[in-house]
Amino acid sequence: MTRVTGSFATLGLGLVHTFQGTDTAVRRICNGRGWPPLDPKARLCHNRPVANERPVLGIDFGTTNTAAAWCDAQGKIHLVPVGEKSYTLPSVVWFGPGEKVLVGALAREQLLDDPHRTVVAPKRFIGRRFKSEFVTRNKDRYPYEIIEDEQGLCAAAIEGSPVSFTDVAFHVIRRILELANATAGFEFEDAVLTVPAHFSYGQRRGVRTAAEMAGLEVRAMVNEPTAAALYYAKHKDAGGRVLVFDLGGGTFDATLLDVSRRVATVLSTGGDPYLGGRDFDSTIVTHLLNVVTFEQGRKLDPSKVVMQRLLFAAEAAKIRLTKEEVAHIKVPLVASDGTGFVDLEYDLTRAELEEISEGLIARAVGIVGDVLAAAGCSDLDVGEVIFVGGQTRMPAIRDRLTRRFKHDPKKHVHPELGVAIGAAILGRTLNLPRGPALVDVVPMPIGVMAPTLGTKEVIGRNAVVPSTHTVTIETRPPDGQPMNLAVYEAADAAAVERELLGMLTVPADWMAAHAGDLTLEMRIGFDFDLTCAIVSPHGSKQLPLQPV
Incomplete structure (x- = not known):
């Protein structure tokens, strides 16, 4: 009932x-x-709450797990339970025969028996061009096939047909929404979504579209480290400059914020889309295969199914080594040598794990230095380091950072749930008269290109969100021709690889009727959506961003 x-x-x-x-x-x-x-x-x-007081669901759509939370009218935080004593939903979807779909733990169980239909880590590929460097380097690491769809984006091949990663994300978000509705006793209509700080515009658009497909209005989109800092600012009674070290299952972000009067202002952010917990797991597997080759004289070439079993074993050993000094790994039937099946059995020590992971840790620490330099800060300017993401439970990572920066265990933020809680807090502040209690920033510059214009940056890195930016267009195309502007995103103006976001077209008849200097105006909102307009002394015109 x-x-x-x-x-x-x-x-x-x-x-x-x-x-x-x-x-x-x-x-x-x-x-x-x-x-x-x-x-x-x-x-x-x-x-039901009145329209401007509707509770907003904060959703942390993660590479490995997804979590959600909301704040009630009294400001009390409610986590969405997924199972008994569990608040995280595995971001895994299994597509069965017909229209049968499983999401979460039940889908994860299919990885060993039906890996080709089981999509893991959809967040790593959502909104990415199939021909990008990242996809070329990583598409063969997963048990399912990754192909190109009609828009040139990545898709999972299920029985030969493309399933977009936005569709995969939709199933995960819809499931966490169903659980939230059942827990709250009413249906959520609004959401705040979290994404990695370095996520491109296309990736953010993919996540936002997935939430909209689930029936949610996206009120805001916040960078994951910023959400964690907002939780820290609201509930840990803290202030000063804070470094958020966010190392999750698939991505890494480092963000420097100023926390004052419970308002979080982002000063600088950076990250690595190729660095996450799954990369540590892969490093362990590579090490195990090398050990077998060296000690037993057998070179193993595991299938995708066996590789998935090895990754499961590596992840379990890595987790055990956060509390123990030695983890015993045993994976039966990893290969055959003509005389029988070969089992893999090995004792991995914590010191060994730290040694083989040193390169990954050094990459993350190097990005921290870049973020501080971009803000004009030194290590001494950082008052606190906050750890977010399951991979930060690794003792070597915490030791490295706490030797360099201050860290108060009493001001601990839950690694797996802190981001969702921060999103829920932001959702509540959106309904308050004083507005959101944070100032977020754009992770990568956004610019325009045209034959008559050249390349011009419009929105710079670390520009405040929301904000409006303009650029003057000095040269018009020949009379009777429209002006076509390509909108792109890149790490910097000199970057060779650029993500094309879409095209803007200024009609020729509009330009003929509007003499004088032209200005391109771009506004980026709290949901990280772009709105563009062309402005002249005699009027303006909204320009839709057309996909390419």
Whole structure:
């Protein structure tokens, strides 16, 4: 029975009464008071918040796991339970025969038996061009096939047909939304989404589209380290300059923020889309295969199914080594040598793991230095380091950073849930008169290109969000021709590899009717969506960003 807390109009009386209880219990109260019976098919109305006070669901769509939370009207935080004593949903989707779909732990179980239909780590490929460097380097590392769709983006091949990674993300977000609705007792309509700080515009658009497909209005999109810092600022009674070290399952971000009066202002951010917990797992597997080759004289060439079993074993050993000094690894039947099957068995020590992971740790630490330099800060300017993401539980990482920066264990932020909680806090502040309690930034510059214009940066790296930026267009195309502007995103103006976001077209007749200097205006909102306009002394025109 559905629990009802709400008001309903008694038929024929024009009165509104409020009760709490199950649907059946409320109807029993009506009948007991001698009122006209309610139509069995009538819906009892839930107490819904008014439009500007609707609770906003904070969703952390992660590479490995997804979590969600919301704040009620009193400011109390509610985590969305996924299972008994669990608040994280594995970001895994299995596509079965017909239209059967499994999401979460049940889908993850299919990895060993049906890996070609099981999509893991969709966040790593969402919104990416198939012919990009990242995809070329990583597409063969997964048990399912990755192909190019009609838009030139990555897609998972399920029975030969492309399934976009936005569709995969949709299933994950819809499932966490269903769990949230069931827990809250009402349906969420609004959401705040979190993404890695270095995510491109196309990747952000893919995540946002997935949430919209699930029926949510995206009120804001916040960088994951910023969300964690917002949680830290609101609930840890802290201030000063804070470094968020966010190393999750698939990505790494480092963000420097100034926290003052419970408002978080981003000063600088950076990251590595190729660095995450799965890369540590792969390093362990490579080490194990090298050991077998060296000690046993056998060169193993595991299939994708066996490789997935090895990755599972590596991840389990890595987790054990956060608390123990030695982890025993045993993976049966990894190969055959003509005389029988070969088992892999090995004792991995914590010191060994630290040695083989040194290169990955050094990459993350190097990015921290770049972020501080971009903000004009030194190590002494950082008052606190915050650890976010499951991979930061690794003792070697914490030791390296806490020797360099201050860290108070009492101001601990939950590595797996802190980002979702921060998104929920932001969602509540969106409904308050004073507005959001953070100032976020753009991770990568956005510019335009045209034959008559050349290349011009419009929105610079670390530009405040939301904000509006302009660039003057000195040269018009020949009379009678439209002006076509390519909008791109790149790490810097000199970068060779650029992500084309779309095209802007200024009609020739509009330009003919609007003499004078032209200015291109770009606004980036809290949801990291772009709106563009062309402005002249005699008027302006909105320009839709057309996909290419």
